[in-house]
Amino acid sequence: MPQLNSGGGDELGANDELIRFKDEGEQEEKSPGEGSAEGDLADVKSSLVNESENHSSDSDSEVRIPLSHASRRYPLLPPTAFRRQHQDAAFFKSSPYAGYPFLMIPDLGGHYLPNGALSPSARTSNKVPVVQHPHHMHPLTPLITYSNDRFSPVTPPGHLSPEIDPKTGIPRPPHPSELSPYYPLSPGAVGQIPHPLGWLVPQVPPPHHSLHTSGIPHPAIVSPVVKQEPCSGNHSPNLNTKQSMPVKKEEEKKPHVKKPLNAFMLYMKEMRAKVVAECTLKESAAINQILGRRWHSLSREEQAKYYELARKERQLHSQLYPTWSARDNYGKRKKRKREKQSQEAEGMGSTPSTSTQCSMMTPWDVVCQYAFGAL
DNA sequence: GGGCCTTTGAAGCTA
DNA sequence: TAGCTTCAAAGGCCC
Numbered sequence: 282m283p284q285l286n287s288g289g290g291d292e293l294g295a296n297d298e299l300i301r302f303k304d305e306g307e308q309e310e311k312s313p314g315e316g317s318a319e320g321d322l323a324d325v326k327s328s329l330v331n332e333s334e335n336h337s338s339d340s341d342s343e344v345r346i347p348l349s350h351a352s353r354r355y356p357l358l359p360p361t362a363f364r365r366q367h368q369d370a371a372f373f374k375s376s377p378y379a380g381y382p383f384l385m386i387p388d389l390g391g392h393y394l395p396n397g398a399l400s401p402s403a404r405t406s407n408k409v410p411v412v413q414h415p416h417h418m419h420p421l422t423p424l425i426t427y428s429n430d431r432f433s434p435v436t437p438p439g440h441l442s443p444e445i446d447p448k449t450g451i452p453r454p455p456h457p458s459e460l461s462p463y464y465p466l467s468p469g470a471v472g473q474i475p476h477p478l479g480w481l482v483p484q485v486p487p488p489h490h491s492l493h494t495s496g497i498p499h500p501a502i503v504s505p506v507v508k509q510e511p512c513s514g515n516h517s518p519n520l521n522t523k524q525s526m527p528v529k530k531e532e533e534k535k536p537h538v539k540k541p542l543n544a545f546m547l548y549m550k551e552m553r554a555k556v557v558a559e560c561t562l563k564e565s566a567a568i569n570q571i572l573g574r575r576w577h578s579l580s581r582e583e584q585a586k587y588y589e590l591a592r593k594e595r596q597l598h599s600q601l602y603p604t605w606s607a608r609d610n611y612g613k614r615k616k617r618k619r620e621k622q623s624q625e626a627e628g629m630g631s632t633p634s635t636s637t638q639c640s641m642m643t644p645w646d647v648v649c650q651y652a653f654g655a656l
Numbered sequence: 657g658g659g660c661c662t663t664t665g666a667a668g669c670t671a
Numbered sequence: 672t673a674g675c676t677t678c679a680a681a682g683g684c685c686c
Contacts, residue, residue: 540679545664549680557682565681566662573663591665607667610678614659660685669676 537613538605541598544587545576 542550549572556571557563576584598605 540666540677542679543665546679549663553681563681564661564683566660566683568681569661569663571663576664588665595666607678608669611668612677614678658686661683662681664679666679667677670674671672 538602538609540607540610541594542591544584544591545573547590547594548572548576548579548584548587 549569552572552575553565553568556568556575560571562568562571
């Protein structure tokens with residue numbers, strides 16, 4: 282992936298990302314940021330439904346990709362290409378993003394400064410290069426959270442009380458502004474923060490340990506998969522076990538500091554509940570497909586918010602864990618899909634797995650190949 | 657019970 | 672340096 286800005290302009294990642302959608306003609310949302318989950322839901326559902334209906338009308342209603350079982354479960358790829366023939370007229374009229382990638386790119390530079398900040402022209406009235414968040418969430422609140430469950434949702438004094446979603450009538454899930462999911466703090470710590478911005482330059486103690494000042498592990502730290510060694514009666518595990526731990530075991534016990542969330546992850550975190558509320562889907566794979574398309578339908582300004590958030594997220598993360606590297610988490614997960622695929626590819630010789638094939642082809646290639654029976 | 661699926665982006669790794 | 676790989680979240684599904 283081309284790093285468009287070596288000067289730390291993370292937001293320019295959006296640029297790259299815009300390019301990625303160039304040849305997909307993917308944008309079907311009506312208006313930026315107002316993607317209808319129902320429409321997306323219709324897509325996903327129709328895809329799911331068509332999976333069973335496909336036998337009777339597989340000729341032209343929808344091209345399905347009998348790839349992996351997951352692809353069968355979420356046969357959305359490439360979504361627009363599949364649907365365009367029949368749904369465009371009814372559902373996705375002229376896509377406002379038909380020229381999205383082309384139109385946006387040259388404009389992008391005008392809004393971003395080499396350091397990654399939004400240029401004044403791109404800013405609204407606020408000096409903070411983060412546009413006011415439309416989803417009743419302070420744009421910077423993700424920075425103070427990392428996990429919903431590590432700390433119970435303690436509402437800071439004077440903060441919002443639990444709300445009922447006016448749209449759905451469903452109790453709105455704890456909102457990041459009340460319950461920051463990314464870098465959650467102990468209640469006390471939260472109370473010490475007068476403003477979310479305070480976290481941008483946190484007066485945090487030297488982060489060479491995994492504990493907050495409160496003694497509670499930082500929320501970005503996930504309890505490592507550690508075999509609990511019998512501790513001789515002392516329940517100050519973090520300190521005492523560490524002292525007596527051999528170097529190797531100490532490394533094993535090294536707390537798992539998670540990667541900071543990128544812009545899209547932040548967006549997903551925020552929007553997932555909304556999408557789930559708007560539709561009946563619960564499977565993350567399907568939800569993520571919707572969110573992925575919504576992400577692309579966002580305006581640049583809206584995306585810029587999340588890129589900025591992500592940038593600050595990384596900033597904060599690096600301040601909290603200056604010695605942490607993404608490398609630390611490499612190999613922490615068990616088995617990766619690609620491993621399996623590569624194994625399959627090896628076994629299949631010149632015939633790579635379909636997924637691998639897809640990764641090497643444009644979605645349209647896949648469509649064409651399926652449409653013409655090449656696959 | 658653990659891995660897979662799905663998405664995008666950041667960062668590490670490799671040739 | 673380009674291209675590939677891994678991980679981050681999430682929750683249902685599958686083996």
